[in-house]
Each structure stands twice: as structure tokens, then as C-alpha cells.
Amino acid sequence: MKTVFINCSPKKRFCASAYFLFLQRLFTGGKKVSEKLRTPADHARILDQIRDAQAVVFGVPLYVDGIPSHVLRFLMEMEAFCRQNGLHPRIYCVANNGFIEGKQNEPLMQSFEHFCTRAGLAWGGGVGIGGGVMLNVTRILFFVDVALLLVNTVLSVANTGNFFSKDAWISFGENAALLLYFNLGVLFFLARMGSAIRAGRAFGKKYTRILIPSFVFILFADIFFFIISLFEGGLFRGWLAKKKYQE
Amino acid sequence: MTMKVILHDLDSAQDEWIASKCDRTIRADGKYAPCQGCFGCWTKHPAQCFMKDSLRQVCRVIGQADELVIITKNLYGEYSAPVKNVLDRSIGTSTPLSVYRGRQMHHTLRYGKHRLWKVIVYGEITEAEKETFRYRAERNALNDGFERSETVFLRDPAELEAIL
Numbered sequence: 001m002k003t004v005f006i007n008c009s010p011k012k013r014f015c016a017s018a019y020f021l022f023l024q025r026l027f028t029g030g031k032k033v034s035e036k037l038r039t040p041a042d043h044a045r046i047l048d049q050i051r052d053a054q055a056v057v058f059g060v061p062l063y064v065d066g067i068p069s070h071v072l073r074f075l076m077e078m079e080a081f082c083r084q085n086g087l088h089p090r091i092y093c094v095a096n097n098g099f100i101e102g103k104q105n106e107p108l109m110q111s112f113e114h115f116c117t118r119a120g121l122a123w124g125g126g127v128g129i130g131g132g133v134m135l136n137v138t139r140i141l142f143f144v145d146v147a148l149l150l151v152n153t154v155l156s157v158a159n160t161g162n163f164f165s166k167d168a169w170i171s172f173g174e175n176a177a178l179l180l181y182f183n184l185g186v187l188f189f190l191a192r193m194g195s196a197i198r199a200g201r202a203f204g205k206k207y208t209r210i211l212i213p214s215f216v217f218i219l220f221a222d223i224f225f226f227i228i229s230l231f232e233g234g235l236f237r238g239w240l241a242k243k244k245y246q247e
Numbered sequence: 248m249t250m251k252v253i254l255h256d257l258d259s260a261q262d263e264w265i266a267s268k269c270d271r272t273i274r275a276d277g278k279y280a281p282c283q284g285c286f287g288c289w290t291k292h293p294a295q296c297f298m299k300d301s302l303r304q305v306c307r308v309i310g311q312a313d314e315l316v317i318i319t320k321n322l323y324g325e326y327s328a329p330v331k332n333v334l335d336r337s338i339g340t341s342t343p344l345s346v347y348r349g350r351q352m353h354h355t356l357r358y359g360k361h362r363l364w365k366v367i368v369y370g371e372i373t374e375a376e377k378e379t380f381r382y383r384a385e386r387n388a389l390n391d392g393f394e395r396s397e398t399v400f401l402r403d404p405a406e407l408e409a410i411l
Binding site for chain 2: 011065104222238240
């Protein structure tokens, strides 16, 4: 069985869609191929991979309550390609958005379902994830946590000659457990969808989110954008102003 | 004074009479780049895209609209790709800060409240796609701070003149 994973984020690096597709790959068996869809130049290469695939998993960021425009262009071409070649891979979707509610991905999911109907493909369903950007940050924090463990271990060897620093490992374990907790809903549904992909059956639509209270999420999201805007300078260029159109 | 903006994907021959029905038109001709998802229009140069094409300041036009009319061909219950491209590039109508609206998280509005988000859909469409379009328009209106949404379905764009 061959599954093609298509990362539909237009970003060159560090995108949430890549993170969720990485997790989805872990739960999917058989031959796995990963592709990136950013420009029309990617279309032919991806369509060629779909030719002998039994399943296709789209990793898509939510743009204005829907599918990003560069992905729509690809879907139109894929519809024609699948019809011309009599292809019928089952389609799955891992959608994510920056808001906390995974349910906000619903219009995007519905359009993927309509695409399948038009293209004569089987709709396998998908997982809609809220808090995608922040969940993506948790993977960075995990690597920071690992780096801190290594530094503490080196310091422990240098100071006491003891290779095993109990305090460092406890701190690492606590932080890793917290990051894992934030991701639990996503891991649960991606594991279940992986099982559906392996069995070649429909999964339905499921919605989940980062597991923190909404008011905490909004506070952190605002702080995140404040800091980014501070460093990028937008804060000093009329950050919240009603900008007028300049001819 | 209210401002009416029409965003459409019809051919250029329609431009003149559409312009006579509103204060400003945006023709979605597809001659521009898709959004790169950088958030620069929030964090680096507010309400302006780093890409120097015809959509660079499109959020400033849409943001000022009291009434936004979107004329689009149906594509899977979604806007056509050129129209969606314009909308994707217009998130600078909001700010990066968040707020609860309609019991869900949304971004705060750079230009305040608007009146009507109206979508006129033409082309062949199924009943299921119509439902999705109505739902999508409601979601768009809520996210972009429009008081209400309206969705109209036409078999042929020639019927437009009667309803604009």
C-alpha cells in the first residue's frame, strides 16, 4: 500500500502542517511518500506520485475559513488527472488553524468532501486541529528541553563526575510530559486516522485542539504576536491603525 | 456614507457596468501571487503585503467596505481560486490580537464593524455545495466582523444585472 502525504503549507520551513503530517506518517504503514505543494511547478511531480497511490493525505492550513488558493488550483488539476487516468485513491485531510477551536476547519473539510465527489474519489475524512501554530511550537520546545538535558548532564560530569543527574532528568521528564499532554488530543485522533488509512476505510471528521484553556491560549497568542511584531518592527508602524489605501 | 466594494472573477468586459454599481471593484484576474502565510501584514508592515503586485494593499480596500459583494464561480462549495487568492491576501483587515466573537476565537478588527458580506455564486452547483457556501459566508462574516451574510445562487452570470 502506498500513501502520499502532501504538505500544502506555502511556508518554506517551520510550518505546522509539516509537524502534523510527520505525526500522521508515524501512524501509517506501507510505502510512504512525502511531497510539498507550494507552486504550480510542484503539480506534475505530485500527480505522478498519486498515479499508483491507494491513499492521499493532505496537510492543509486553514486560510479565510477555507482551502488556500494555491491548493484549489492543484485540486482542479488533480480532479482532471484522476478522471483521465481512472484513479481512485482515498483522500484524507489533516487541517489546522491558528484559532483554538478545531471545529473552525469545518468549511474546509466540507470542500474536500465535495472535491472527492466531483473527482469520483472516496472521501476518507480528516482531523481538524485548533491551536496549530502553538502545537508546532511545542516541538521546538521539546528540542530545547533535550538540549537543556545535555547541557545539565555535561555540567554534572564536569562538577561531580556523575554522568546521571537526577534533577536534570526529573526536570526533562516534567517538561516533556507537559508538552505531550498539550498534544494528546492530536496524537489520539491521528493514531485513529492512521489505523483507518492502513485499513483503507473511512474515518469521518474529527476535531481536536491543543489541550489548554482558551483564555490561556489567547493570552499566549497575543504575547506571541506582540513579541514577533516588536522584533519585526510592525509594532512601531501603526500596528492596529486603520491604514488608508495609497494610490 | 457607506462604501460598497465588489470583488469578482468575471472577464474584463464586465468591469465597466460592475463599476457603475459600486464604489470600488476588485477584479480577480489571477495575475498575482498566492499568500505565503508569513503574517508580515500583521507583524512587519501592518495592512500591507510584502509582495509588490496588485494585491499589495487589497486589505485596505476590503477593510473600508461596509458592504462587500463577492461574485464567484463555484468550486467545491468554495470561492474560485482567483477570488480565494484575493481573500487569502486580505487578512490585514484584522489585527494579530485575538478576541471572542460568536463564542469563538477570532482576530480583532482593524477597520471596525461592517454591514453585509454578500456572495453571488454562479456556475453548476450541487445542493450540498450550496449548503457549504451558505455556511462559509456566515463564517466569513463572523470572522471579518460583518453584521450579516447573504448568499445568492445564479445559473448564469448574465442574471447578475437584475440583482446587483
